[in-house]
Amino acid sequence: MPDTKTENTTKEILALLQEVLVDAGIDLPPQELGPETSLTMDLGIDSFHLVEIATRVEVAFDNRFTLVDWVVDQQDAPDPAFTLASLVVFIQAQLAELSA
Amino acid sequence: MPALPVRILGTGKALPAKAVTADDMDRRLGLAPGTVAKQSGVLTRYFVDGETTSSMGAQAARSALEAAGLEASDLDAIVGVCGGQEQAIPCTASLVQKALGLSTSGIPSFDVNSTCLSFVTGLDVVSHLIASGRYERVLLVASEIASVGLNWNDRESATIMGDGAAAAVIGRAKEGETSRIFGARMETYSEGSEMTRLRAGGTRYHPRQASDLKAYVDEYALFEMDGKSVFKFTSQKLPGFVERFFEQVGSSLSEVDMVLPHQASPTAMWLVQRRLGVSPEKFMVIAPEFGNTIAASIPMALHEAISRGKLKRGDRAMLLGTSAGFSMGALLFEY
Numbered sequence: 001m002p003d004t005k006t007e008n009t010t011k012e013i014l015a016l017l018q019e020v021l022v023d024a025g026i027d028l029p030p031q032e033l034g035p036e037t038s039l040t041m042d043l044g045i046d047s048f049h050l051v052e053i054a055t056r057v058e059v060a061f062d063n064r065f066t067l068v069d070w071v072v073d074q075q076d077a078p079d080p081a082f083t084l085a086s087l088v089v090f091i092q093a094q095l096a097e098l099s100a
Numbered sequence: 101m102p103a104l105p106v107r108i109l110g111t112g113k114a115l116p117a118k119a120v121t122a123d124d125m126d127r128r129l130g131l132a133p134g135t136v137a138k139q140s141g142v143l144t145r146y147f148v149d150g151e152t153t154s155s156m157g158a159q160a161a162r163s164a165l166e167a168a169g170l171e172a173s174d175l176d177a178i179v180g181v182c183g184g185q186e187q188a189i190p191c192t193a194s195l196v197q198k199a200l201g202l203s204t205s206g207i208p209s210f211d212v213n214s215t216c217l218s219f220v221t222g223l224d225v226v227s228h229l230i231a232s233g234r235y236e237r238v239l240l241v242a243s244e245i246a247s248v249g250l251n252w253n254d255r256e257s258a259t260i261m262g263d264g265a266a267a268a269v270i271g272r273a274k275e276g277e278t279s280r281i282f283g284a285r286m287e288t289y290s291e292g293s294e295m296t297r298l299r300a301g302g303t304r305y306h307p308r309q310a311s312d313l314k315a316y317v318d319e320y321a322l323f324e325m326d327g328k329s330v331f332k333f334t335s336q337k338l339p340g341f342v343e344r345f346f347e348q349v350g351s352s353l354s355e356v357d358m359v360l361p362h363q364a365s366p367t368a369m370w371l372v373q374r375r376l377g378v379s380p381e382k383f384m385v386i387a388p389e390f391g392n393t394i395a396a397s398i399p400m401a402l403h404e405a406i407s408r409g410k411l412k413r414g415d416r417a418m419l420l421g422t423s424a425g426f427s428m429g430a431l432l433f434e435y
Contacts, residue, residue, distance in 0.1 A: 036334075047139045047256065048138065048139055048141030048370075049139055051370040052138075055370065068374075075331065
């Protein structure tokens with residue numbers, strides 16, 4: 001049985017990320033930005049643009065945490081790295097740590 | 101160790117006349133408009149078009165001397181703090197002395213080099229010489245021509261670098277002046293010495309050994325940077341370094357009014373600012389306007405912070421950076 005709370009949170013976070021990406025000028029409808037979408041491989045985002053988007057995500061979460069560790073970890077992750085799913089998992093971990 | 105009664109008397113900067121925008125870079129690299137701005141975050145950099153390391157250094161020095169209310173002949177020493185030299189021999193400080201019209205002055209002129217950290221290292225060394233009474237007024241000058249060694253096939257490094265110079269005149273704080281240097285720290289981890297390098301220019305890869313000059317240049321005389329490794333190394337090492345630095349100088353980041361970091365790249369600065377938890381208002385960022393000007397970047401950030409009213413007399417500031425080596429350096433002072 002799925003954990004409804006986590007499931008909802010995942011959907012909410014993904015929806016927020018889709019919104020951030022569209023606001024950042026990613027020219028794709030939100031429904032095409034799924035969990036397996038890689039920011040680097042599928043959307044061609046890297047270097048400064050990647051941290052610019054990371055900054056927008058941090059602001060969307062009221063700067064309660066930083067995405068530095070996610071960016072550093074994903075540089076070593078096997079492809080496809082920088083997926084929205086990995087970002088959702090990272091954000092969930094940060095939120096859980098903050099509420100602990 | 102007690103704080104040293106050393107004061108920054110004046111600062112200056114000099115840029116080549118030719119500004120190169122991110123759009124110019126897109127055209128040069130055959131990229132879609134907007135690519136370089138998005139990927140590097142550097143919107144403008146300056147490339148030389150006839151200027152030399154020593155001519156830019158002298159221009160920045162004159163500006164620093166004017167800000168200090170001094171003449172070039174008032175200097176006791178000229179210290180070159182460049183990452184890249186105008187030529188292998190003699191040292192750049194000697195060539196700057198000549199460009200300042202001081203070629204018969206006898207003013208001691210020498211270089212201190214720790215690549216991008218040269219200004220921090222130079223200021224650390226010179227502050228002790230001033231505090232001990234060896235010198236009264238010293239010019240530190242960093243002048244860089246990064247564009248000469250860029251690898252245009254490596255977009256990551258080619259789009260973040262810029263040319264330029266910055267200088268500072270340093271002297272002993274007078275009675276009643278609170279300016280001082282609290283301390284400095286440097287750590288070098290040569291396990292990272294191959295992450296950032298330009299192999300030619302020394303004894304190991306001399307052009308005399310080359311049978312094909314173009315192949316030699318492409319292989320050894322261009323700037324190489326493994327950006328991902330530098331990013332990771334910095335992320336791992338910097339927080340501990342900063343902790344040890346503040347423990348050594350007996351202060352804390354919360355007591356610092358302005359952090360003046362090496363302008364490695366907007367991406368790297370994002371990492372440092374967040375990793376250390378410094379608020380954006382206290383973190384001087386000029387890389388989008390000038391790019392990474394190697395050793396000139398920290399004194400240029402210092403000069404801009406003063407010029408823009410972000411750093412005032414009595415404020416406490418921290419110079420912070422990383423350099424090829426791999427080294428980390430920091431210095432805490434009251435302006």
